Amino acid sequence: MSDTxxxxxxxxxxxxxxxxxxxxxxxxxxxxxxxxxxxxAVGVSQTAPYRHFSDKNELMVALxxxxxxxxxxxxxxxxxxxxDPESRLRAFAHTYVNYAVAHxxxxxxxxxxxxxxxxxxxxxxxxxxxxYDLVRAIxxxxxxxxxxxxxxAAYLANAGWSGIHGLATLKIDTPELFERHIDxxxxxxxxxxxxxxxxxxxxx
Amino acid sequence: MSDTxxxxxxxxxxxxxxxxxxxxxxxxxxxxxxxxxxxxAVGVSQTAPYRHFSDKNELMVALxxxxxxxxxxxxxxxxxxxxDPESRLRAFAHTYVNYAVAHxxxxxxxxxxxxxxxxxxxxxxxxxxxxYDLVRAIxxxxxxxxxxxxxxAAYLANAGWSGIHGLATLKIDTPELFERHIDxxxxxxxxxxxxxxxxxxxxx
DNA sequence: TGTACATCAGTGAACGCGCGTTCACTGATGTAC
DNA sequence: TGTACATCAGTGAACGCGCGTTCACTGATGTAC
Numbered sequence: 001m002s003d004t005x006x007x008x009x010x011x012x013x014x015x016x017x018x019x020x021x022x023x024x025x026x027x028x029x030x031x032x033x034x035x036x037x038x039x040x041a042v043g044v045s046q047t048a049p050y051r052h053f054s055d056k057n058e059l060m061v062a063l064x065x066x067x068x069x070x071x072x073x074x075x076x077x078x079x080x081x082x083x084d085p086e087s088r089l090r091a092f093a094h095t096y097v098n099y100a101v102a103h104x105x106x107x108x109x110x111x112x113x114x115x116x117x118x119x120x121x122x123x124x125x126x127x128x129x130x131x132y133d134l135v136r137a138i139x140x141x142x143x144x145x146x147x148x149x150x151x152x153a154a155y156l157a158n159a160g161w162s163g164i165h166g167l168a169t170l171k172i173d174t175p176e177l178f179e180r181h182i183d184x185x186x187x188x189x190x191x192x193x194x195x196x197x198x199x200x201x202x203x204x
Numbered sequence: 205m206s207d208t209x210x211x212x213x214x215x216x217x218x219x220x221x222x223x224x225x226x227x228x229x230x231x232x233x234x235x236x237x238x239x240x241x242x243x244x245a246v247g248v249s250q251t252a253p254y255r256h257f258s259d260k261n262e263l264m265v266a267l268x269x270x271x272x273x274x275x276x277x278x279x280x281x282x283x284x285x286x287x288d289p290e291s292r293l294r295a296f297a298h299t300y301v302n303y304a305v306a307h308x309x310x311x312x313x314x315x316x317x318x319x320x321x322x323x324x325x326x327x328x329x330x331x332x333x334x335x336y337d338l339v340r341a342i343x344x345x346x347x348x349x350x351x352x353x354x355x356x357a358a359y360l361a362n363a364g365w366s367g368i369h370g371l372a373t374l375k376i377d378t379p380e381l382f383e384r385h386i387d388x389x390x391x392x393x394x395x396x397x398x399x400x401x402x403x404x405x406x407x408x
Numbered sequence: 409t410g411t412a413c414a415t416c417a418g419t420g421a422a423c424g425c426g427c428g429t430t431c432a433c434t435g436a437t438g439t440a441c
Numbered sequence: 442t443g444t445a446c447a448t449c450a451g452t453g454a455a456c457g458c459g460c461g462t463t464c465a466c467t468g469a470t471g472t473a474c
Contacts, residue, residue: 010436010450031317032236036427045452047429052450056428108317111377113235118380125380132381154383158374159367159395166370167362173315176322176329177336179358191363198402214417214469240460249419251462256417260461 015052017042022063026105035059060109061121067106068127071099075134085142090192092138093164097188100168107172111165135161148199156199163191219256221246226267230309239263264313265325271310272331275303279338289346294396296342297368301392304372311376315369339365352403360403367395 021042035056039046053059078095082088100107118125136157142148150156225246239260243250257263282299286292304311322329340361346352354360
């Protein structure tokens with residue numbers, strides 16, 4: 001708002017401000033983001049964004065990439081405070097779902113269907129893979145310590161992630177099915193509880 | 205294709221054909237459906253759809269409603285063959301995920317963010333609620349029979365549904381994270397196994 | 409069975425709109441000497 | 442420290458496009474008598 005320090009001809013930070021505003025615009029409701037509306041919101045000519053992004057899709061990809069990186073750093077931070085695989089998974093779950101709730105539109109963009117093959121955007125691809133690898137690392141750690149009794153980290157990671165991702169998705173996309181009296185944090189904990197105890201039981 | 209029986213001035217089945225073709229158009233890749241493109245594809249003037257839907261949103265809602273009803277009937281059919289809560293849940297999971305995989309774009313439309321308050325579309329609302337109620341009925345049945353040891357069917361339904369929904373969502377939206385060697389049916393079964401055994405363990 | 413007429417389900421031209429993108433441009437900045 | 446010049450980061454007008462929707466219309470159908 002007030003951070004418009006005598007905006008000169010050369011903006012100085014246009015790329016970042018475009019991304020910030022794009023995120024806000026996304027959140028502001030309308031499904032689709034328009035480059036023109038974005039330029040208008042930033043207070044810049046409608047062709048200025050092309051100095052920083054070769055086309056609209058590239059801006060969207062940059063937005064998604066930033067989202068993944070932001071989520072990833074939160075996940076890592078939350079995980080580093082935990083001491084065992086179970087509490088690491090629990091921290092992951094809370095951080096993940098709370099991120100989705102805090103940034104529903106960005107989250108949808110990140111996990112929605114991609115327009116262009118993500119092959120062309122190595123940074124995006126890497127950020128996605130890193131997120132997935134984090135889940136798998138937790139699972140592998142649990143398996144190694146014998147608290148998760150299973151033999152395939154990939155299947156286990158998918159199973160765990162599904163529960164967490166599904167909760168995030170249902171919460172932000174179909175709120176009317178998510179009843180009023182439900183406490184989200186308790187719901188997350190229940191999911192982790194069932195998952196963890198199911199894995200303990202699973203082997204015997 | 206060949207079911208164009210001397211298309212006369214009066215089409216006779218335009219509403220249904222619009223919905224069928226819209227579903228196909230959705231699947232054909234592009235994110236957004238256009239009324240004009242739809243009319244073109246059906247081979248009708250671009251204003252003809254307005255005879256059957258007051259605007260574009262109403263057509264989308266009709267599409268989503270049909271999707272829910274279709275999914276619901278498959279779920280019910282699959283569930284009726286099962287004898288106990290666990291196998292009913294398993295049948296639900298397979299049917300749900302397979303439906304999403306078979307109709308990814310329709311599934312996304314159904315569970316994506318709604319543009320208009322669904323209050324205004326009682327048929328859609330009912331179809332959504334019926335789906336949710338089905339999950340909850342399974343959970344309640346399991347609780348009543350003592351195989352699911354928990355005391356709140358709503359929390360339990362959310363937890364179970366999350367795992368299933370998350371799997372469906374990740375599978376169709378981020379295929380690159382869903383590794384090649386993973387067998388989807390086995391992945392579904394694993395999720396159900398963990399959930400069920402987690403609930404058995406949970407109480408003691 | 410035949411005719412009159414209301415109603416239903418289409419047509420086709422036209423509207424205004426916002427969009428992504430291009431183009432030739434200009435003002436600001438940084439660097440070499 | 443001062444000047445020349447290349448480069449960078451904006452501007453503003455314009456393009457063509459497909460869209461949702463409206464309007465006045467016309468052909469087909471169904472019903473009453």
